[in-house]
Amino acid sequence: MTFKVFLQYALPHRFLSRLVYWGTRWTFAPWKNWLIGAIVRNYDVDMRQAAQPDPLAYQHFNAFFTRKLKPGARQADADPAAVLSPADGRISQAGPIVDGRIFQAKGQDYSATELLGGDEAAAAPYRNGRFATVYLSPRDYHRVHMPLKGTLKETVHVPGRIFSVAPFAVEAIPRLFARNERLVCHFEGEHGPFVVVMVGAILVSSVATVWDGLVIPPYAPSIRRKSFAGQDITLDRFAEMARFNMGSTVIVLLPDGMAELDLLEPQQTVLVGQRLGRLASA
Structure with a gap:
């Protein structure tokens, strides 16, 4: 060590x-x-x-x-079926979820169930789905945008550690993203459910959403679930959904059969609105 x-x-x-x-x-x-x-x-x-x-x-x-950008500084991919990058940053990892396991780095992985706060039913659609993990560095734009159009169903504030999410820590600390404090956002889209997870990190563990304002801190003493059923909070593809007060990591989960991701290499630079993949049914 x-x-x-x-x-x-x-x-x-x-x-x-x-x-x-x-x-x-x-x-x-x-x-x-x-x-x-x-x-x-x-x-x-x-x-x-x-x-x-x-x-x-x-x-x-x-x-x-958390500065705004000039109008037009970022554009959504012109293909309406494109799955968009939710953030500026670098791809940490992306690809298939295999039997509920999500690849972290160098032989490290973690389960979709623990990432989502231990909810096996919520994790079931993603058992053999797709994931993309985007790491935001201090130089990046720190607002997070929708990868797809979706209606907010539930948020889950999961307590945990606040390890660094820099590459050295991701490679060395087992199950890091499933151990850090995080906000799990469940959406229902036109082609099925999807999840956007805002993962906190040491010194930078503050998250605000467009629907609830500042959510972290306070830090959670236990898992906190908040239902948005019936509130009709629907955000368009590419719309701003949240921001990190300081930087961290965003993880997108897509269910089996919803989309295929492009070939995304670790440490590849991405921008908000850039295509990560394409909906399979579109």
Whole structure:
């Protein structure tokens, strides 16, 4: 075990994340300008696509981090049957779900059931379906968009650790995505159900949705389910659905027979709206 991996187990995850949550919302100009400038320089952030291109004009660091893009900076694939990337970032892994197991990295995998909070019935449609895992780095656009049109049926806030989701941790920590704090969003689409999972990470474990506002924190002491049945919350394909206050990982699950994914290589760069695959019945 490397020292970096050891620290993932030893550090007080939630305490550090609470400090970062506060620090990224501090409006003290010298602090927020230093922090924003450090990220822009160290991660080569392209501000030309931002609706507000001046990084120091943002009220605080989190406003910069969750910045809007200019109209037209991202476009949905023109094929209405295309399954879209929900985020800017890199493909961590993508492909078939095999007997309910989802590939993580280098011989690591985890079950769809545990990812979805231990709900075997909810995981059943995805037993031999398809998945795509997208990792967002600090330089990326941090709003998450719909891969398909869908009606929200339920969210499940699953408590857990807040390990890093950087590649070194994904390769070394068993079942990482099924252990981290996460928000599971169940949708019903025109061609069947699908799931979008927002996975938290150390220092960056804050998630807000367009229908509920800030959801994480607070951190969940136990699994929290919230039904949206009958509320008719329907989001179009490519519509914004959520954002990470700081970055993390998005996982999309598609049921068996709904779609075929394109050949997506690990570490391949993707953008919101880019085609990941195509609906099989369209």
